[in-house]
Structures are given as C-alpha cells and as structure tokens.
Amino acid sequence: MQTILISITALAISALPMQAGEWSVLLVGPTQASGSATIAFATDGSVSGSTGCNRFQGQAVFDGAGIVFDKPLAMTRMACPGTEVTRQEDTIVALLQDRVIVSLNPFTGELVLSRGDLSLVAAAQPEWDDGGMRPNAGLERPAGDPPYLGVFGLADPLDIRAKPSSDAPALAGVQSGTVLRNLGCSDHGGVRWCNVAPLSGAPVGWAPSEFLEPAGAALRAGQGAFDATSQIPCAKGQGAPTTGCPFGVVRGPGGSAVVVVRKPDGVERVLYFENGAFSGADSSQAGGGFASSSTRDADLSLIRVDDERYEIPDSVLFGG
Template sequence: MMRRTITLRQSLHALIAAPLLMAAWPAVVPAHAEEAPFISVVTGLAPDDLLNVRAKPSPIGKTEARLAAGASVRNLGCNDIDGHPWCKIESDNPKATGWTPARYLVPLNPATVPDQAADTPAAAPAEGGTGATPDAPDLTARLGSTTQPASPETKPKTAAEIAMQDAYGLALAANGTLQIPCARYVGQPMAPCAASVTRKGTDKADVTVTWPDGGRRVISFDAGLPASSDAGSDFRFSREGKLNMIRIGVSERFEIMDTVVLGD
C-alpha cells in the first residue's frame, strides 16, 4: 500500500509540472535564439596581411585593431557608405569594436547597423573666438580622432567627405611639405612619410616616397592611376573615391590621393 501511495504522488507531481514547463518553453527558446551572434570570418587578405578594424567606416579612419585571416568576429550589420559596403564588427582577440570593408568578411550579415550616425563624424558647433591654426596637419587628423568646428549654417559632412578632406590636408601641408601615409613592414601601422612628385604631363607622374628609417620608393602613375614602381616585387592597387591604396610585395603599403598626382 505504501509503495502505491508514493507512485501516485510522483505521478501527480509530474502532471502538475509538465504544463508549467511547456508554458515556459516558448519564452526561453526565443531568448536564446535572439542572443545568438552573427559570426563572420576574415578572408580575402594578401599573404601575411592583416585587416584593419577602423573606428569609422572610412579607409582612413583610426585603426582600432588588426585581424589575421581566419579570425572569427561578431558581425553587427553592414551599411552602404557612399557606394562602398562596410560592416560593424566586434572582436574578442584582440578586444575591439569597429568597421571593416564587407569584402573581407564571409558570410555577410544582411542586417543594417541602426546607430550608424553615432559612428559617423559630424561637425561641432562653432564657438566664439578663434583658435590658432596648426602649420601642418598631423596624423591624428587623418586617423579621425578630431572634428573641425563649423558654423551653424554649415551642413554636417558625410564620412567620405571628411575622410577626403583629411587626406587632402595630410597630402598638402601648409608649409609645402608633402606627406603620404605609408608602411614598410608586415604588421606596421601606417605613418606619415615624406614624398615628392615629378609630373610628366597632365596625367603622368612619379611619386618618390622616403622611408622614415632610410631609403626610397618610386611609384609611377600613368593616366592618373598607379602603374608601377622601382621595386621588383608584385605591384597592385585599389581605389576608394579619389584615394589610391597601393601595395608592393607582401608588406609595403601606400595611400596617395589623386590631387597629389594630378595637382589641384
């Protein structure tokens, strides 16, 4: 008799608990499904190259971190920035949040980033009084860590317009010294390098870049586009807007604006 009482009591508990568990299940499963991140893998890089994670969706935005091919990241969504798709990502190793070109991520997150305005630099209100103008822009302007004040009548500029303005400023400094972003070694961040231009007509020119640690590299332009260099290594380039992003061999990198080659 005692054994039967225990069995009936256990069955009664099970019958009471089952509806409660079934009612709670729909609330638990969607919560976990919604929290599942969209994972993308870094791909399409040149040998020994690293992918820049930038603070702003711009090829000359501040570099927050660099990722190797095969790295897995959380893809928060992808937006079209002036005709170029960029994705906002989060990385755990190294710990960073920022933007990368969509072409280096597989698969792509079809969602968009709703808070894009927060990542796009906007003009700040003008203040009374005038500040001193630096003789030449330094690298911080190119990296996007500062914004220029504007009058109330000035419309906020797009990320592409600000990026181009920064690149123009670095290329044509006030004292006449020409500088371009460059890097010589694998994994080395871009830094300002002194340069000079020898124009050979309206659309041909040679840009001579002097490395900070000594030595030079000559890059030839034909029809306004990068054509070759004096190095015996593989030469290739890509363009975003009016910016030429040049790679020579496995490590050398340059960013040269059209205005440097063609003039004003």
C-alpha cells in the first residue's frame, strides 16, 4: 500500500490546534530514537521538547507547508552520555532551524519533520488528566534500589536479555543515556545482573550491572521518570492571574529536586533545587539568558523567571 503524507497546514491553519501537544520521537533519520526524545507544539507557535538529553524551546511561524524558525533554539547544557545520544541531539538541533516541512501520515497518525536530508518521525502522546505527566511513567514505583538506572559507557546498544546470562537471547537493545526501571539486582555466575525494563514497562529482562549506574535527577526528569505529578499555581505575563499548571518532580537527597512545569502556553520550564532552595532554571533565550529570583513565604518558594511566576510548596521537594 502506498503511504500518503499530507501537510498539517494543508488542512488549514485553523487545524493547527488539533496537532498541538506533545509527541514522542520514534526515529531520528533512519535510526530508532534513544532515550525519551519529545517535541511539543503550542498554539502560539512555541516549540519545545527534549533531545533525549537536553531540553529545548523556540518559537516558530507556521506557514502553508511547515514551520519557520527565525533564531536558534534555547537549550539546557547537560553533557550527553554516549555518542549515540550526542549524535541524536546534534541531528535534532540541526533539523529544527530555518524552515522545516511538517507532514502527517493519515494512516499511522505519525508526524514527519524534514529539512533537506534531516528528518524525524514522532507519534502523538496520549492525553492525560495531569497534562501528560505521570508519576513513575504511569507504572508502580520500581522495587530495586536505586529504583532507576541509567545505561552508560557503551558506544553500541546494551542488550536486555531474557535471563541473567550473556548466552540468553536479547529481547531489546538500549542506548547509553537511557533510563531503565530497576526491578532488583542479584549475582548470577559471579556476575551481578539487574532485572530492568524501559520506562514503557516492556520488555522486562536482565542487563549486567557494570554498564548501569543510578540515574541522576536531571536525566530522569528529561525522560519523564517523575516521583510525583500534580499541579502548582503558576502564571506567565506581567500581572497575569495564577492558574494550575501540571508539573512533575524528581527528588534527590537532602531536598535536591528537578521540577518540570508545563506553563499555560504549553512550553515547559525546568526548575532546579538544592537543599530545598531554588538554585536556577533551564537556560532560555539563546544569547540573552533571563532574570530569576526566589523568596520564601511560610512553606512556599515563590519563584520568578522573567515574567513567569511559580509557587512551589516544600511538599513538592520533600514529599508528603
């Protein structure tokens, strides 16, 4: 059967809000995406997401067959683990500039973005009452200690095997920088193996612990493995009233935390905390930065980032 692609904007500019929301990146070029790469479109033309390592945001104008960026993306600046994740990030950043053709496959519902020989394919994420953010990726908290592990130190994918043995069949391969659910580790044949699963929950299998390490809060937040999700009061715009904004939080020791908030315009803001105190936000506005501040009111951190306001209760950072 011939695959037919139609332009999103061929449906008319008014149809754009139907495509607003977050999409999971499936392919970057011909390669399966590593980690949890995403791209989101807001009705005001804002484009944001994750490369599987760093988060990005930008502004685009939608025309008759695609989107046009007039300046580079603003991005966080974490070092990406592994060459595959770094290569993926470089490709996504190179794609999302100038003019990008946007097409929709009406049979699969997949979104295709292309510019020259660069491309990515994405699938729509399901709508959730919490704005697309789910604690523990929508599953029970993993039983292992630590509950989440990150793959590291490999140029090639790490095999998840059916049994804790290098001779067992490989069920899947995961790239360095991928967060896995830890269902428990034990020794087998003199080698320590961990029972793991992707954030999707399947396949469940085994991987040697020498290529696994505790997944840091920033890595987990970038891939949506939150400890808790709910809403907090936030506002965007000088004098704008507060509204409930969905958030997800990854908690670290001693009051350290990474909080991802989805603003009213659909763009996400990442807030960092150390020892229970606000320490900064994700980089924004390439070439300019932003002004941020924090004050305390009882058990609330009142945070400003440019014209944005956030009220973060201590219970978000510490639980309870």
